[in-house]
Each structure stands twice: as C-alpha cells, then as structure tokens.
Amino acid sequence: MTSIAEPRALDGQKLEQFVYRAVDEIGATLNAALVVMGDRLGLYRALAGEGPLSSGELAARTGTAERYVREWLNAQAAGGYVEYDPEGDRYTLPPEQAVALTDEASPAYLPGFFQIALGSVVDSPRITEAARSGEGFGWHEHGHDVHEGCERFFRPGYNANLVGSWLPALDGVVAKLEQGARVADVGCGHGASTILMAQAFPRSTFVGSDYHEGSIETARTRAEEAGVADRVRFETSPAGAHAGDGYDLVTMFDCLHDMGDPVGAARHVRDMLATDGTWMIVEPAAGDRVEDNLNPVGRAYYGFSTLLCTPASLSQEVGLALGAQAGETRIGEVVESGGFSRFRRVAETPFNLVFEARP
C-alpha cells in the first residue's frame, strides 16, 4: 500500500535563516570576481605588508581609478578580507590574508582557486544546456581562466607535498628518481607537476602529455622558463594513446576522474610501465559515500565536478563520469579493472588523496 507523506509544516524562522545565509553566499559568489579583480590589478599585492592605506593611496600605487578601488575595498571589508579603520578612512590587509592572497609559494595561496571557480561560473550556461541533453563539455572547450586557474590552484599543493611527502611515500620510487628514472606525467595540463619533479630529480627524464593542445603549448613555455626543457618533453596525446613503454613511474594528477575511459587509461598505463614500475594517482580528497562529502571541501568539489569534471568525462568515449568525489573504493575498482594487482592509499591532504598502484 502506498502511503502519502504528510506535508511538513513551514518553519518561518528557518526560512528566514536560510534567506540570510543565501545573502552571504551571494556576496561570496560576487567575491570570486572581486578576488580575481584584486589579484589582476595588483590591489592585494600593493596592500600586503603596508600600513593602513586610503582608497586614493591604493589607487595611486596600482594605477587604478579611485572610485572603483573604494567600492572594491568596502566589499572586501564587508567580507572580512581587509580591515577598515573608520577614523582614518583607511584599509589594512591582515598578514594571514596577505599570505593567502599574495604568496604564490604558500600552500594557503588562494587566487588560483577563485580563478578556476570564476571561470567555471562564466562557462556555466553551456553546462546548463548540456545537462538538458546529457551531452558532455570537454576540458578544451573551457575558457582561459579554467585552464590557468587550475594550474594556479593545484601548484601550491604540489609545491608543498609532491617532492617532500607524496613521492617518498611510494615504495622505492625516490631512489629510482635520484639514480635516473623515466617518468610519464599523463593529463599534465600546464605541466606544474612535471616541472616540479624535473627540478627535484635532475638525472631523470620526463614526458608530460595531455589531450588539450593549448595546455601542452603552455607547458612547453613553462618548462623553458624553468630551465628544464632539456629533460622534459611535452606531447599532445590522450591518456589511452600515449606512446612508449618501460616507464619507472607514471603519474596522474587530478585528472583520472576527468577522463571518459579511466579503465582504458589504466590498462594503457599498465602497458607503459616497466615490470616493477609504479603508477601514482592523485585524486581530489573524498570519502566513498555522499554523506562523507557533505562538508566545505566536498561542496566545492561537487560544484567543480558538476561544472567541469563530469561534463569533461561525458564528452569523451565511454563517458564513465566518475566525478571528482569518486572516493578510494571506486578509484581502486577502476585501477583493478585496468589490470593492477596492488593498490593502496599512501598519503592525503585536506584537498587530495594519493594512491600507489603496482602491476
């Protein structure tokens, strides 16, 4: 027998609280654009390490228009990004915010996170249409802010963790890299991870690959700028078509779940690896169950997954669409289906899970 649920009584207070919370989130949504604006115009950098500045002083130091800068500062003050002194009509960037908003070397650096979020929102009308038809939307179809924001978002975490803790957590890999290993970094985007590894292990050689030609062109420029172009080659190829075998290490940073056919990619990695080679998979932090991910990091990642990762996978053959919150068990199933016999989690941060897979 079908039972009809009683409609729940409306709680006016809860409704009011929800609306107030939403007002804060509207401010936060707009703040994504304001942070990108402050980063591009050099407003945070000009405020960092300085005493209180007036809007006129900040505008003069950054070559910007005072009326815009005043309004931007007031929005930043209302959001707690800068402090306002009403007596002197001046604004201060507290030291913690200065690190998070200006120090590219800090793992707390945020502008890239905002840049990829803004780029995703800007591209969202296309995703809304795709959600009607079920069609995908490829990584290559997104705008510059998604591609560059991705690089700038992930790089501080790789700087902080990759060489110091993630690679050492893999069985015997650092010793091979120090002696001179062959490494393939698949789905490398702008090559931040590839270049970082090349700088740390001068005796090893590296091939970065990605199906997106524009990203590979940028990666080549980055390698030249970093002075490692002699040992780092970048090529445009999808994960399942990357040429060559006998690799000591294959890495995938935050890209396996974006692929249409991650099982096919896993099989291909198995073929690329030397007999005792290692596949390192870095994936977004996630629990196995939806309810494990109902927290601020999960919220951001489900958001990116809706606008970027899921459509990217659906745009490719197979279209498995793991999503950014697939979790360890699901990733392990993919790895095992690809022919790997050993799989374990070796490290984690608030933003990433790091896995080791062996043939």
Ligand SMILES: C[S@@+](CC[C@H](N)C(=O)[O-])C[C@H]1O[C@@H](n2cnc3c(N)ncnc32)[C@H](O)[C@@H]1O
């Ligand atoms: C979230 S980005 C991560 C980029 C880079 N690994 C990083 O950590 O900055 C995902 C990357 O996966 C790439 N990608 C998606 N599907 C791919 C495929 N089938 N083969 C190769 N690369 C792929 C995209 O082009 C994009 O560069």
